[in-house]
Amino acid sequence: MKLGRNKPCPCGSGKKYKKCCLSLSEKVSNILIDDQQRKNKYGDVRPIISIDFQDNKFVAVGDELHYASNDKWKTFPDFLFDYLKTKLGSKWGNEELSKLESEKHPLIQWYAGMVKFQKQQVKDTDGIYRVHPDSPTFAFLSVAYDVYTLKHHSYLQNTIVESPVY
Secondary structure, eight states, X not given: OOOOTTSBOXXXXXXXXXXXXXXXXXXXXXXXXXXXXXXXXXXXXXXXXXXXXXXXXXXXXXXXXXXXETTTOSSHHHHHHHHHHHHHOHHHHHHHHTSOGGGSOHHHHHHHHHHHHHHTSOOOTXXXXXXXXXXXXXXXXXXXXXXXXXXXXXXXHHHHHHSOOO
């Protein structure tokens, strides 16, 4: 049975449905539509969970909470740069940096290319680079996002393992 906009609200408030729970129903509907559009575009993955609080940005990754000042992480890619470095560890990074250029891991080579590319760009007045990434930057960010996704969406691993193979 469809509720009429001018009928009493079923919540018992005594107000008309349009003045009470209809707007909440529409908001929930919009959230569900946005969520479905995100799933259609990116697949069955969890949304990025982040919040700005007291001049810091917090990002949830699976069961972990990461944070930095809003000056350091202005965008999600800023977070990804740091996240991959955190996951790989400073020991590994320092060992790779001490190697000859030709012997360095591709991630370190991409990172160096990304830093070089970034130095050639101009930040907007808000301190954000608004450019299309070059190949090393795109490659580094892709790996960083994949590592983030594996941790943030760990429930997908079970879904993939339990899925029947046809």
